[in-house]
Amino acid sequence: MKENKKLIKDVLKKTLNREDKFENLVLNLALKKMAGAKDDAAGVFYSKKQKRVIMASKTLEGVYDIPEGTETIDDNAFWGCAYVEEIKIPQTVTRIGNEAFARCMSLKKLVIPASVKTLGYNPFIDLNSHIVDCQSPHFVIENKLMYSADQKTLIACLTDAAMVIIPKTVEQISDFAFTRRRNLKKVVIPDTVKAIGSDAFSDCDSLEEIVIPASVSTIEGHAFAYCDKLKKITFLGVVEHVARTTISNCESLKKIIVPEGASKHYIKQLHVPLELEDIVMENVKKGDKHVEVSEE
Template sequence: MKNKAIYILTISLLLIFTQICYVYANLLPAVWKTTGNVTVDGVEYEWIDTNGVCYISVKNVNDATVLNVPSTVNNGSPVTVIRNFKKLTTVKEVLLPDTVTEIEAEAFSGCTSLEKINTPNNLKTINEKAFLNCSSLKEISFPEGLTFIGDNAFQMCRSLTEIILPDTLSELGEGAFSYCSSLQKVHLPEGLKEIKNNVFYHDNIKVINIPQSVTSIGARAFSYCSWFDHIELHDNITELGESAFCGCALKEIHIPAKVSVLSDNLFKNCDFTSIIIPEHIKIIGAHTFSGCYYLKNVEFLGSIDELGDGAFANCLALTDFTLPYGIKKVPDNLFYYCSELKSVTIPDTVTEIGGSAFYVCRNLKKINIPNTVEVIDSSAFSSCMSLKKAVVPSSVQTFGSSVFWGCSALESFIYTGNANLPSDMFSGCKSLKLALIKDNIAYGNLSVYARFAFSENEGEIEITSSENVDDVFIAPGTVYILDEKKYKIVGTDTRIKGDVNGDNTSNNLDAAILLKSITEYSELSLEEEIRADVNDDGVVDISDAVKLSNLLNI
């Protein structure tokens, strides 16, 4: 009985399944396909006709150098799609019939001897990699009516010198003409909205138009077009992608009014001598201008919210730089290897100086750090070999390692804040004569700290604590010889704040000297600068003059 029930259930399910299949078979459109072969001029082709769309491929080229593709096949159907002509290394010329509307993906890829191909009047679509590595292709015309060129369609067509794209083209795929090393002249159509990623990557373009319809230029679109020295960017453009012009020979640029972000590596390794950053730019990405070896002048017309790491690294011609108001951090590696940089103005919006920010700025002689800075990261001023004086405001709460590593000309370090000083902070500082610090060292006492922190100093150094040194190992005024080095460790700093000229009294003459140094930018000696820092913030400025005037009741 049980077996009979199972049998009936099985038969019922089979009937239901059969009915479902019948219904779906009647709902789906009929698909018919015929195939065949055709020979023209000794070349064998195979074709597939699917619902009236006829695809054609080469079956046997028989060493032919010219292919005359038929317009119809045996059943009378017109040839509409070019499918597989890959790696025909003997073919130099292809003649396509006007019946063709589409060239499929990779259709002619690897045809390294192909020099010439006509494009049919009815051609609408060239798919991805259609002519990939057709390295001998010297010219190709594009008919009006063509609407689509796919990704990497003409990549590595190294013999192309000029392309004129029709006004009907609405989409140009990523990398479409990348690595076309002979391509020098390009006409883009009005109506194209986007220049996509890598489109002309590593070409040698000299002349190109940017249509008014274009609103976006993609990442690496023109990267390493090494002869590309001029481009007109209109104000309809809203986005410039990462590395879009990296490695170009651009000497000047207009930044479109609707662009607010200069993306990472955007103008890296370009040939600018000067650049104006308009006020609508709010973000500058990492390495945006790095490697611009000829860049001498940078002007910011407005405030900047964010400045990326290494934005001006390896700009070897920079000598003076005023950082934009609004940034909170001098980014990591910002001026990395800017070997001619002599002076930098840091705004009082900055609270942090990033790691290696001024690394190997060999000609940087002086740096004014505003009293808003709280953090100086590792190696911030490493190998600044011309830096003689470092005055760090008391606002700094944290020092990274090796901040002044390799500053071989550094003679004085002045810091009256409470942050611990790492023991490797002054490695390679062979010329130090004065370190004015509190007894706030990373470990041990001042004499132990001196043994490690100043072990590479070549002469006598005065280490003056701004507070009494309460340490049984240190007697104020004693010269200690540690590892054959001399260290003069002094207890309390006895200098009188405001006594600029050092005559042991603070008076109107000191106020006049201080004011002159600020208004006329006259240079104070190291001793004078220490005494002139009346408010003890590590910086001599107008606030010190005001405080001294108040103390003297001037």
């Protein structure tokens, strides 16, 4: 294990600035997480008592069985395992962490057992609904979208469709729910949604226009960041909390349409540079409940 810790430390050192206190904290947390970890024959690391899957080797391939007795699949545990085709999860697992299976590009089958009670933010980035079979009563997949059991929280988009209509049951769009859905051109957000999580629509390269209903009170950081073709965003109401990075790196953005009298609020909240303030336009009249997204 000493050799493994040294290897991890060497890799992290190469990517971190030793003068940065935050990055040093990341380094120390990573080393603490790996303390006592053991890897199996496939190169998958487990906690000392084998209750947690910590990290899998990026060379993992074929079919992999997580052993009985495992309770938690850690954040990013299988992230970027591009060659694994199936991961078998035992009925002892109760929690799957953030982005746990993200970017497993060769994955053909993933069954979420009934024992799973907790999901981190979008464990299934880049995966589609025909791959994920959810047997847990705590979550549901319907029309290629994954929700909490009551369908109030949208957890993950599991389709590469060009258009998605979010149902009116949804009140919250989770962190990273639609990230990297690069064929998505149009999404309809209902007026039941109150919160949009961080990176919810980040890296949606084909998304050109978005309408935020007046019901939304919170938009977290990078919610629409790095949407290369996003040209227009319309706010039908005054969102109380809009993270400054909501639309960062949207280089094609030409119009931000806001309600009458709300331009100063959005310029301040979004930290719109002085030279771009003219793209914020007060064209939404009080009482407007919907603005059609153009088909151009």
